[in-house]
Amino acid sequence: APQRLQHQIALVTGGSSGIGAGVCLALAAEGATVVVNYSHSPEGAEETVGEIEKAGGKAIALKADVSKEDDVLRMFSQIREQFGTLHILVSNAGIQEDAPFLDMTLEQWQKVLDVNLTGQFLCAREAAREFMRRGPQPEISKATGKIICMSSVHEVIPWAGHVNYATSKGGIMLLMKSMAQELAPHKIRVNSIGPGAIKTPINNEAWETPEAAKKLLELIPYGRIGEPDDIGKVAVWLASDEADYITGVTLFADGGMTLYPGFASNG
Numbered sequence: 363a364p365q366r367l368q369h370q371i372a373l374v375t376g377g378s379s380g381i382g383a384g385v386c387l388a389l390a391a392e393g394a395t396v397v398v399n400y401s402h403s404p405e406g407a408e409e410t411v412g413e414i415e416k417a418g419g420k421a422i423a424l425k426a427d428v429s430k431e432d433d434v435l436r437m438f439s440q441i442r443e444q445f446g447t448l449h450i451l452v453s454n455a456g457i458q459e460d461a462p463f464l465d466m467t468l469e470q471w472q473k474v475l476d477v478n479l480t481g482q483f484l485c486a487r488e489a490a491r492e493f494m495r496r497g498p499q500p501e502i503s504k505a506t507g508k509i510i511c512m513s514s515v516h517e518v519i520p521w522a523g524h525v526n527y528a529t530s531k532g533g534i535m536l537l538m539k540s541m542a543q544e545l546a547p548h549k550i551r552v553n554s555i556g557p558g559a560i561k562t563p564i565n566n567e568a569w570e571t572p573e574a575a576k577k578l579l580e581l582i583p584y585g586r587i588g589e590p591d592d593i594g595k596v597a598v599w600l601a602s603d604e605a606d607y608i609t610g611v612t613l614f615a616d617g618g619m620t621l622y623p624g625f626a627s628n629g
């Protein structure tokens with residue numbers, strides 16, 4: 363099959379680990395040149411770049427803390443200098459700082475919103491500015507640009523003990539939809555992916571032991587925990603022309619976690 367993202371430049375924030383790394387590999391396998399963003403230590407990002415190159419793809423690692431405007435602006439000018447433009451943004455970087463509501467500090471609240479929500483705003487704004495500056499390239503892609511926000515099932519499922527995280531994901535939902543509405547006339551598509559439970563370092567305590575995995579599987583009607591590549595495949599499709607009529611939606615990839623599985627045995 364022809365590669366679906368040939369001649370396109372993609373930026374994946376937090377591409378150094380977990381879902382982001384899986385998305386980088388999947389985009390590169392479809393011919394995209396991938397910018398693997400990382401925030402602090404380059405090792406993970408360099409590993410992702412190495413894997414892509416080994417498979418015959420193109421990638422570089424770029425450092426930026428997505429919650430810092432200066433860092434984001436610098437990263438986008440580096441992308442412009444090196445590759446001329448950008449076609450796909452996968453805004454994936456995200457963190458958890460869990461605490462019971464009564465004990466949550468302002469710092470824990472602020473840090474998660476800064477990275478998970480403000481980081482998405484800053485990267486999406488810079489991507490949209492670049493798409494507008496460059497203008498349409500119909501020979502490369504029907505849409506002038508594509509933005510994919512990494513949300514979560516927790517944009518709709520409340521999550522006790524994680525109010526900062528759930529608030530950030532709920533915020534991403536209306537950020538995404540409002541951007542989609544505003545940017546559609548410019549042929550910029552904006553969508554989200556809502557992963558369920560995916561095996562990554564962010565949640566290893568939820569699946570590492572057999573007991574934890576069993577408890578987690580009670581929340582997943584489809585009966586398996588997800589892998590980063592499950593999300594990589596969705597990102598490829600949403601970024602490709604196959605999804606050219608799709609904008610403003612969250613595509614949940616969650617094995618049915620958002621189907622209120624507790625009600626399955628409550629008839």
Ligand code: NAD
Nearest residue numbers: 376378379380381401427428455456514557559560562564
């Ligand atoms: P992860 O911890 O493996 O990866 C998070 C990535 O974000 C890392 O590469 C990290 O370096 C990067 N990052 C953190 N702060 C950053 C910053 N300030 N600037 C730039 N990069 C930064 O976790 P993951 O599970 O791969 O999470 C990726 C995304 O998927 C997150 O947005 C997370 O909320 C979302 N998600 C994960 C799951 C899951 O089950 N794993 C489920 C739903 C949503």
